[in-house]
Amino acid sequence: MGEKKNVLLVGGGGVGAIGALNLEAGGLAAVTAVLRSNYQVVKDDGFEIHSCDHGVLKGWRPTQVVSKVPNVKEENLPAFDYIVCATKNIPDVPPTVVDIISPAVTPSHTVIVLIQNGLNIEKPIFAAFPQNIVLSGVSMIGSNETKLGFIQHDEVDEIIISAFENPNLETAVQVAAAEDFVRAYSAAGKCKCSHDANVGFVRWRKLVYNACINPVSAITDLDSGRLQIADGAADTLLRPAMEEIRAAAKVFGHDLPAEVIQKTITVDPVDMYLPPSMLGDVRKGNFIEFENLLGEPLRDGTAKGVPMPTLTVLYNLCKAIQWRNKQLKGLIEIPPKKDYTTSPH
Amino acid sequence: MGEKKNVLLVGGGGVGAIGALNLEAGGLAAVTAVLRSNYQVVKDDGFEIHSCDHGVLKGWRPTQVVSKVPNVKEENLPAFDYIVCATKNIPDVPPTVVDIISPAVTPSHTVIVLIQNGLNIEKPIFAAFPQNIVLSGVSMIGSNETKLGFIQHDEVDEIIISAFENPNLETAVQVAAAEDFVRAYSAAGKCKCSHDANVGFVRWRKLVYNACINPVSAITDLDSGRLQIADGAADTLLRPAMEEIRAAAKVFGHDLPAEVIQKTITVDPVDMYLPPSMLGDVRKGNFIEFENLLGEPLRDGTAKGVPMPTLTVLYNLCKAIQWRNKQLKGLIEIPPKKDYTTSPH
Structure with a gap:
């Protein structure tokens, strides 16, 4: 050696x-x-x-x-x-x-x-x-x-x-x-x-979790267990978002099998109630990693003409949440609050 | 009298x-x-x-x-x-x-x-x-x-x-x-x-605020002032959502003028930092009025073939947030949490 x-x-x-x-x-x-x-x-x-x-x-x-x-x-x-x-x-x-x-x-x-x-x-x-x-x-x-x-x-x-x-x-x-x-x-x-x-395949496959479960969880304050049982969350939010990632991955030559979706949704057992990292960050008031996890696949996919309506909204919501934290932490200044209440007569 | x-x-x-x-x-x-x-x-x-x-x-x-x-x-x-x-x-x-x-x-x-x-x-x-x-x-x-x-x-x-x-x-x-x-x-x-x-016109016009500013605000924890200045929030979230309401209203015979959008976004002065009612409810842990404000116009619009991708995602996120509150308030039971941590060897 x-x-x-x-x-x-x-x-x-x-x-x-x-x-x-x-x-x-x-x-x-x-x-x-x-x-x-x-x-x-x-x-x-x-x-x-x-x-x-x-x-x-x-x-x-x-x-x-x-x-x-x-x-x-x-x-x-x-x-x-x-x-x-x-x-x-x-x-x-x-x-x-x-x-x-x-x-x-x-x-x-x-x-x-x-x-x-x-x-x-x-x-x-x-x-x-x-x-x-x-x-x-x-x-x-x-x-x-x-x-x-x-x-x-x-x-x-x-x-x-x-x-x-x-x-x-x-x-x-x-x-x-x-x-x-x-x-x-x-x-x-x-x-x-x-x-x-095959770095591209490995990274796009991970995005099925990171671009989808992470932001939905961070936005709704539901952990990966609750997201599996909450009324429609998996079917109306996670699955459409994940299909958009699959479609974008495909355009870049990475054929993620359809089973990846169900496997990713259930990767953590329900009764573990594991908060994904982005939810952990939101709960602690930390900044979130949404640009690389969500913004980049969205920009790459839409640039190639892949329709990504679910991820578009999730991305813009994450951006607003990041702005909120930047403002709270003093990185962004906003006009002072003015008192608009009626003073007692 | x-x-x-x-x-x-x-x-x-x-x-x-x-x-x-x-x-x-x-x-x-x-x-x-x-x-x-x-x-x-x-x-x-x-x-x-x-x-x-x-x-x-x-x-x-x-x-x-x-x-x-x-x-x-x-x-x-x-x-x-x-x-x-x-x-x-x-x-x-x-x-x-x-x-x-x-x-x-x-x-x-x-x-x-x-x-x-x-x-x-x-x-x-x-x-x-x-x-x-x-x-x-x-x-x-x-x-x-x-x-x-x-x-x-x-x-x-x-x-x-x-x-x-x-x-x-x-x-x-x-x-x-x-x-x-x-x-x-x-x-x-x-x-x-x-x-x-013209009850339909009056109600659809109000939805420009209620189906759009209310949920975006509730989801992002940004009040109506911050939503006007947050990085892209008005342009990427409010405007697309509001245009979807306008398109749906039109199908039902209510022609909301284009100016309604800008007027609605700026209806509260920025420096008032007014929390819309739905944000107030989320902050207090109350249930939100998302079904009539967002679900009904979405169902009516999409039933008539109007594409409403932004409101669809906002609606499903609101539904998840409502589920969270129902579960927190004990209206929904979930499996007990199991300990998955490694016990010290």
Whole structure:
């Protein structure tokens, strides 16, 4: 075994912490984790992890824990072989992913791994780093940080790695990088990490959930269980939205079988009452990832002439909800309220 | 002046209390008000009313205040000439309007006045009382009960009365009843109550607000001011929804001018930040009036072949939100939650 891969992890929540654990446990990678809200807790006491794949770990830390993305050039650090992004991706609220990772990227060298949902997330990365390899990570993990530094990991870390197609680089090099990453991630044998060359198919298939169940759930405040039993919600909202995704995917050459729809609607058991991530965000007053999950497939599909009336309305409602949160958080200023009540005579 | 009209008012909130005041102030009617939440307060101390039309009144009461709809037959009471319903109309949550008023209706005599929004609200009334006159009241008042028994009335009591067309009765009798009611309501000269024979036009025009601004606002938690300035909300949600209402209205012979749309979007000043009634209901966890405001025009329009994709999605989202509230209030039972978390090893 050669030298360990030098990995920077950005985002140490439920997904990122288990990713760091798999990479470190395999012995092929040394992880520097950039943490934000949980930095002090993890720095002092490490993570406490209750994992269906790894058992219980207390006081666990990756090789290094830092509070901000290091500036490789200014700090004269060794180049990172991989930067793994396991944060949310919200391009309509700065800073963008490019803004965040830029100081740590070594052009033509660092492989950037986006364990993030949605479509076209590679485009701004390629625009900023045209000579770098960018990998797609589509994760089916069930893992949450239930309090700072405490990771509850209930569903196996299944993750599909693919290379986004960088037209400036040889395909073989990109595929090799994907396979290399899978090797490092899987080395401990405690996850289901695989390579799938058909990145488009993998991502469009995930959109059947993400572009449909996520927004309907966020808008109606119904979790994935209630959406299955609520009066007409699956038939009048989820199914039409999912058929629109299938139709758009088809235009892009990805033939999602019809069964995907029923399978996706029932992927979480009813009596789990699992809130999809976007509903979790709305409940916490956080920004939602609607642009990549919903906006991009909608724009791509409608640009090709696919009728997407359900997703159009869902998208515009999500946009209004995002605006509301931006305004509430002071990112948008509005005219002061004027008193229009009748004063007592 | 002959004997006063015997009026039963059901619903003594912001709209009903001012209605009772106008009817009593004019001297042509004696009002028995059926109150619920504010019954005891009003019984004891009367209403406190701060009104742009009537000034400040403290301790005001209609002729009679009761806590439930009287049973005219059983209690051997004189027949009511009018029953004025100023409650919300939520046909999907019992009791229905027919259930509520039945004990007080004298067949072939009582004129039932529905000061309620939406389409087809007369149908269940005609089905139950085929020989009675039913009047439409479309109110543009701004009046709210800000605490029990306290009415803040800020916008003039403008109300349009029409007869719903009962095919079992002569048109002239129905129109005369509408004009009679307008006379009694207007006698004090402190409101803008008028008769308009074109009930369909009046009701469809109001739907431009009620079927569009109400649901979008309720779904996005944006008031009527924020909806005017939020990123794309007016152009991508309100306008398309309103154009669908215009198209449906046209099929039913009601030609709403194009300007209605801009006028309706801006009817409340931005810096008033007025929450439409349906948003108010969602914020309070109340049921929403989406079936008559949105479901009926959608069903009528689509039955005639009008494409209504925006309203279809809004309707199905409202239905899901109503289901959520029914479930929260215990009207619907769901399977108990099962614990799917990994127990610590």
